[in-house]
Amino acid sequence: xxxxxxxxxxxxxxxxxxxxxxxxxxxxxxxxxxxxxxxxxxxxxxxxxxxxxxxxxxxxxxxxxxxxxxxxxxxxxxxxxxxxxxxxxxxxxxxxxxxxxxxxxxxxxxxxxxxxxxxxxxxxxxxxxxxxxxxxxxxxxxxxxxxxxxxxxxxxxxxxxxxxxxxxxxxxxxxxxxxxxxxxxxxxxxxxxxxxxxxxxxxxxxxxxxxxxxxxxxxxxxxxxxxxxxxxxxxxxxxxxxxxxxxxxxxxxxxxxxxxxxxxxxxxxxxxxxxxxxxxxxxxxxxxxxxxxxxxxxxxxxxx
Amino acid sequence: xxxxxxxxxxxxxxxxxxxxxxxxxxxxxxxxxxxxxxxxxxxxxxxxxxxxxxxxxxxxxxxxxxxxxxxxxxxxxxxxxxxxxxxxxxxxxxxxxxxxxxxxxxxxxxxxxxxxxxxxxxxxxxxxxxxxxxxxxxxxxxxxxxxxxxxxxxxxxxxxxxxxxxxxxxxxxxxxxxxxxxxxxxxxxxxxxxxxxxxxxxxxxxxxxxxxxxxxxxxxxxxxxxxxxxxxxxxxxxxxxxxxxxxxxxxxxxxxxxxxxxxxxxxxxxxxxxxx
Numbered sequence: 001x002x003x004x005x006x007x008x009x010x011x012x013x014x015x016x017x018x019x020x021x022x023x024x025x026x027x028x029x030x031x032x033x034x035x036x037x038x039x040x041x042x043x044x045x046x047x048x049x050x051x052x053x054x055x056x057x058x059x060x061x062x063x064x065x066x067x068x069x070x071x072x073x074x075x076x077x078x079x080x081x082x083x084x085x086x087x088x089x090x091x092x093x094x095x096x097x098x099x100x101x102x103x104x105x106x107x108x109x110x111x112x113x114x115x116x117x118x119x120x121x122x123x124x125x126x127x128x129x130x131x132x133x134x135x136x137x138x139x140x141x142x143x144x145x146x147x148x149x150x151x152x153x154x155x156x157x158x159x160x161x162x163x164x165x166x167x168x169x170x171x172x173x174x175x176x177x178x179x180x181x182x183x184x185x186x187x188x189x190x191x192x193x194x195x196x197x198x199x200x201x202x203x204x205x206x207x208x209x210x211x212x213x214x215x216x217x218x219x220x221x222x223x224x225x226x227x228x229x230x231x232x233x234x235x236x237x238x239x240x241x242x243x244x245x246x247x248x249x250x251x252x253x254x255x256x257x258x259x260x261x262x263x264x265x266x267x268x269x270x271x272x273x274x275x276x277x278x279x280x281x282x283x284x285x286x287x288x289x290x291x292x293x294x295x296x297x298x299x300x301x302x303x304x
Numbered sequence: 305x306x307x308x309x310x311x312x313x314x315x316x317x318x319x320x321x322x323x324x325x326x327x328x329x330x331x332x333x334x335x336x337x338x339x340x341x342x343x344x345x346x347x348x349x350x351x352x353x354x355x356x357x358x359x360x361x362x363x364x365x366x367x368x369x370x371x372x373x374x375x376x377x378x379x380x381x382x383x384x385x386x387x388x389x390x391x392x393x394x395x396x397x398x399x400x401x402x403x404x405x406x407x408x409x410x411x412x413x414x415x416x417x418x419x420x421x422x423x424x425x426x427x428x429x430x431x432x433x434x435x436x437x438x439x440x441x442x443x444x445x446x447x448x449x450x451x452x453x454x455x456x457x458x459x460x461x462x463x464x465x466x467x468x469x470x471x472x473x474x475x476x477x478x479x480x481x482x483x484x485x486x487x488x489x490x491x492x493x494x495x496x497x498x499x500x501x502x503x504x505x506x507x508x509x510x511x512x513x514x515x516x517x518x519x520x521x522x523x524x525x526x527x528x529x530x531x532x533x534x535x536x537x538x539x540x541x542x543x544x545x546x547x548x549x550x551x552x553x554x555x556x557x558x559x560x561x562x563x564x565x566x567x568x569x570x571x572x573x574x575x576x577x578x579x580x
Contacts, residue, residue: 011580044562050421051580070328070424078422086339093338100334101423103326146422 001026001153001184002047004055009042009208014101016042018208019056026152028177029185031199033192035289035298038205040188041081044157047186048078048204050268061153074102077146081157083138087131091122091141095148101148116144119174136167143174154178155186160194160274172197192290204297211297216290223296225250227266231273231280241278248272253295261290328425332433333440335416340441351445355452358390359383362513363456378515380460380544387458388467388543389512391449392535395442396469399479400503402438404495407486410434417578424571431483431574435567438479439472446471453543461545470542470556474535477559481566487573511540534558 002024009017013039017039032040045051047055047060049069058065060072086094092113117123120140125133130141139159146154159175160168175198179185189195195202196216204211204219211221229249233241235257242254247260249267263269266285272279326334340347350488363383370382375518376573377385397434410416425433453459459467482498509519510532527533538555541547 001444048422070426073422074424080418080422082415084412084419084422086416086419088342089339096339096418098423099424100338101331101420103331179469 001061003059007058008055009046010054020210026184027182029179029198029200031195031202032205033195034205035203039208040205041157044155044188048155049073052252074151077151077154079146079156083142085130085138085141090127090129092126093231095145098145099148112148114265116147120144153184153254157188165190186278192294196290206298219293220288223293225262226264228286228288228292229266229269230259230284232282233280307527328429332420333436336437351448355449359387359456364388383456384458387453387456388539389536390472392474392539393507393512394449396478396532397448398445398477399441400482401439403479403483404486407483408489420430427574427578428571431570435480438477442472442475453548459543463545463547464543466559467539467542470538473559477531477562480563484566484570484573506530511536531559531562
């Protein structure tokens with residue numbers, strides 16, 4: 001569906017995407033992870049043919065975005081980072097208007113809109129203005145709108161940023177269903193749980209490059225240990241205690257509020273901490289998550 | 305929190321493209337038409353009321369004074385002189401209004417253009433489609449204006465019909481360059497300045513209310529440069545049936561030049577703003 005070689009995006013002297021290669025297969029759900037400013041959105045905008053490529057090659061749906069952008073976009077649904085809904089119009093009108101951009105016959109749009117309203121759980125709000133809807137509803141409407149033309153490829157730029165947990169779970173469920181129906185999904189996110197839930201395969205982007213690539217499971221296996229022990233001491237003690245516990249694990253990280261010990265056997269590491277006579281205020285042994293991979297690959301400081 | 309519901313639609317279920325594809329730019333125009341459906345009633349009423357009020361107060365009431373003291377203006381009654389001027393000036397106002405805030409808003413606030421660009425439309429479709437809508441709006445308003453003028457007995461010749469396209473051309477001579485400018489703006493301060501120092505003075509001094517021969521020479525030359533003067537002169541010649549073919553073609557050509565230049569610049573400013 002999407003094939004990129006040495007793909008670059010520059011804004012003047014600033015390099016947003018510094019030559020990346022990737023292939024996204026049909027029916028796959030592919031994620032771009034990374035801190036803000038890593039180049040995720042720039043990559044997505046190039047794939048969606050709304051931002052010209054600065055270097056390298058890109059093929060989307062077998063076509064060239066530079067010359068066949070309109071044909072590509074006709075088969076693609078785009079959920080941008082910021083909603084571009086028409087706030088003065090009703091929920092249904094937003095779908096009707098968007099269908100017109102794809103030159104769909106009115107009757108077909110109407111029929112499809114009814115299905116999508118059901119899908120997005122907005123049927124009861126069909127004739128309400130968009131403006132007063134909640135963030136989650138607007139986001140679902142944006143996704144429904146992107147689906148009006150029955151796209152083969154759905155591109156979602158941070159689909160659940162700023163939504164409450166319920167709204168996010170509902171959206172995940174909807175996206176999961178689309179995937180089941182064979183729609184190829186391309187997603188950017190900085191939520192690790194979202195990536196773990198939705199993506200078959202993902203890349204971690206940092207400073208315009210790929211820091212790692214693989215399935216969530218593979219990435220955890222490659223870049224983290226099986227388990228992680230979290231130790232919380234009194235504030236300010238972490239730096240001083242860290243060297244004493246470092247030997248208990250394969251790797252350790254000092255965060256502002258805790259120490260992380262990466263070990264295959266978390267309980268054994270924790271027993272080691274106790275044997276040293278240290279008494280953390282609280283401890284936690286857990287499985288490694290994508291977040292551990294992310295933090296390791298993109299550095300401690302989240303750029304926000 | 306939500307009960308699981310069955311799959312509601314199948315991917316690839318509907319395939320029914322139209323036989324004849326609607327041009328991309330027209331799809332953008334249809335958006336604005338759809339929007340207009342919400343407000344057209346109020347807008348039509350206003351479009352009737354404004355000419356009725358102006359032609360009654362200035363044209364008939366003030367005009368009767370002028371006609372009594374100086375036997376009309378340029379050989380016709382004041383109301384017949386004034387009406388085509390107001391027609392052109394109204395077209396100018398619609399042309400500028402509809403391409404100031406609506407264009408910047410479609411980029412910055414409502415993000416309408418961005419929604420279009422995520423669909424198959426490209427930036428030139430968006431520009432052309434929006435301008436086609438502005439032209440449609442001016443046509444509606446000018447059509448109503450012209451019919452009110454006819455009711456006031458100020459259309460003296462069948463040539464008057466041609467004042468409709470002439471008015472639209474006048475409006476677009478402002479609207480097209482203005483759209484090009486609005487696409488470069490982030491705030492509306494420039495719009496307010498332009499309105500105060502360009503649109504309103506033009507309205508007052510481009511031959512709308514009195515022949516520009518009343519103006520000092522320096523200002524007359526300035527008036528010749530402005531598109532509104534040419535729009536007013538053209539509309540007036542047409543509704544009064546005093547067509548001077550070459551002169552009027554000259555007026556029209558001057559207006560077309562503004563539209564053309566504005567469009568060429570607009571293609572650049574739109575692309576620069578929206579394709580990054």
